[in-house]
Amino acid sequence: MNARANLPHKNRKGADITLKEYGTLCRNPAGAAYGYQCIDESVFDRLERFILENRADGKGTEALELMTVASRKGIGKIISAKNYVGVIAMAEGTRIEILPKVYTGNVEISMLETKRIFLHMLKTIGDIPGKVFRHTDLDAGKNHILDLFIRMFIDEAVILVKRGLKSDYREHRDNETFYKGKLRFAEHIKHNAAHKERFYIEFDEFNVDRPENRLVKTTIELLKKMSRSPGNRKDLHILSAAFDQVEISEQPEKDWAGISLDRTTQEYRTLLEWCRLFLSGLSFTPFKGENKAYALLFPMEKIYERYVAKQLKKRLSHPDIRVKTQDRTHRLFQTPARFQLKPDIVAQGPAGVAVLDTKWKILSQVKDYGISQADMYQAYAYGKKYGAGRVYLLYPGVPRVSELEPPIVYDSGDGVEVRVVFLDLGLRTDCVSELAEELRHLVLT
Numbered sequence: 001m002n003a004r005a006n007l008p009h010k011n012r013k014g015a016d017i018t019l020k021e022y023g024t025l026c027r028n029p030a031g032a033a034y035g036y037q038c039i040d041e042s043v044f045d046r047l048e049r050f051i052l053e054n055r056a057d058g059k060g061t062e063a064l065e066l067m068t069v070a071s072r073k074g075i076g077k078i079i080s081a082k083n084y085v086g087v088i089a090m091a092e093g094t095r096i097e098i099l100p101k102v103y104t105g106n107v108e109i110s111m112l113e114t115k116r117i118f119l120h121m122l123k124t125i126g127d128i129p130g131k132v133f134r135h136t137d138l139d140a141g142k143n144h145i146l147d148l149f150i151r152m153f154i155d156e157a158v159i160l161v162k163r164g165l166k167s168d169y170r171e172h173r174d175n176e177t178f179y180k181g182k183l184r185f186a187e188h189i190k191h192n193a194a195h196k197e198r199f200y201i202e203f204d205e206f207n208v209d210r211p212e213n214r215l216v217k218t219t220i221e222l223l224k225k226m227s228r229s230p231g232n233r234k235d236l237h238i239l240s241a242a243f244d245q246v247e248i249s250e251q252p253e254k255d256w257a258g259i260s261l262d263r264t265t266q267e268y269r270t271l272l273e274w275c276r277l278f279l280s281g282l283s284f285t286p287f288k289g290e291n292k293a294y295a296l297l298f299p300m301e302k303i304y305e306r307y308v309a310k311q312l313k314k315r316l317s318h319p320d321i322r323v324k325t326q327d328r329t330h331r332l333f334q335t336p337a338r339f340q341l342k343p344d345i346v347a348q349g350p351a352g353v354a355v356l357d358t359k360w361k362i363l364s365q366v367k368d369y370g371i372s373q374a375d376m377y378q379a380y381a382y383g384k385k386y387g388a389g390r391v392y393l394l395y396p397g398v399p400r401v402s403e404l405e406p407p408i409v410y411d412s413g414d415g416v417e418v419r420v421v422f423l424d425l426g427l428r429t430d431c432v433s434e435l436a437e438e439l440r441h442l443v444l445t
Helices: 029-034 041-053 111-125 145-163 185-192 211-226 230-242 252-257 266-279 300-315 373-386 425-430 433-444
Strands: 016-020 024-026 067-072 076-081 084-089 095-099 168-176 199-207 294-299 322-325 331-334 337-340 345-349 352-358 390-396 408-411 417-423
Touching: 016 024, 016 111, 024 029, 024 041, 041 067, 041 076, 084 145, 084 300, 095 111, 095 145, 111 145, 111 300, 111 425, 145 211, 145 230, 145 266, 168 185, 185 199, 211 230, 211 252, 211 266, 294 300, 300 322, 300 345, 300 352, 300 433, 345 433, 352 373, 352 433, 373 390, 373 417, 390 433
Parallel strands: 016 095, 352 390, 390 417
Antiparallel strands: 024 076, 067 076, 084 095, 084 294, 168 199, 322 345, 331 337, 345 352, 408 417
16 A cells, blocks of 8 residues: 555645644645645746745845745655744735644644634734724634635625715816816917817816825735735625726825825724735735735734733823833933833832733753743843832743742843743733733832
């Protein structure tokens, strides 16, 4: 019997593939023995080229930050995800969904619950417009993340269409068979010397072809190509018809600059946030290349940092407590002023200051739990410069390490105490409750 007969089949082209941070893809079925996911060779090759093409994309994001291409003896080439999460959509239809690695207690959370936690984090930090999160996230198990995002855009666009697209005056200048507005005499003589029935005119026309609508129309047309959901595709075609009198944006940057969100166009605000995400990538990262792959990727350390900050700000709401994020009050040296310090969170009250830095890293039971020396140097500098009674390093919870007793505490002997705290993201809104109570007591009493 063929030894390869019992190995799992490769993912076919056009399939949806889900893996977690640091998960690995290969094109050799033997990789399954190492926990790798095997994908179609042509898809693997396209993904590899996509990564290499974006090695120097001019946005400060290199290929090795997104995924790594390596080789393993007996397996051949492998591609491993790093700490970027989201979606990569390949031209031939394959979509690779990358989720964060999240634990609760000693258990790694399932793919379904991880997806829900991930969407909850995005909603909390505001990169995904929050008010359109209704019941869509409850269907995370049945839907691909990309389809969920597209559905949220559609829901918001439908609301706009029902209210009616805003119109505006736009200059119209052309050679027409009717007379209206102002005659452009020079152009009229040039074009109509032999055409007495025509007039080269200029006038202001009131129509829906304005910057906001062009950006929405452009997003609709993009998503029609990207969506795999029959329901989404149907609704996108219906929306496209509603924008029939609107042109595709030929100069998106110019249209973004031409947007005016006043009281008459407030209903566009959330929808345009979606457009910006899909078209220009404030939090998403769109990549291009010969393979025409499209990636919507988030740096997980940034999501974690902002999620924790939002949760703590909410929990520490108090008239005598001031919470600042990415504070830039101090530099490491004053003369000359060099090396800016920028802790993630600073909580200050009448009784003192606490400094907190988030670290999206998986610690382990090795020497000093794998905490980097650079992180400790940084924490010490924060303690000294801010006069902080305590500095916290906030890591995501991991099996065994996060349940160690007593808590992990480092005391410098000269006034700086660094505490390592693990946050159980599986608890969602409760993941910072104990920490918030400790901080409240520290800075208030």
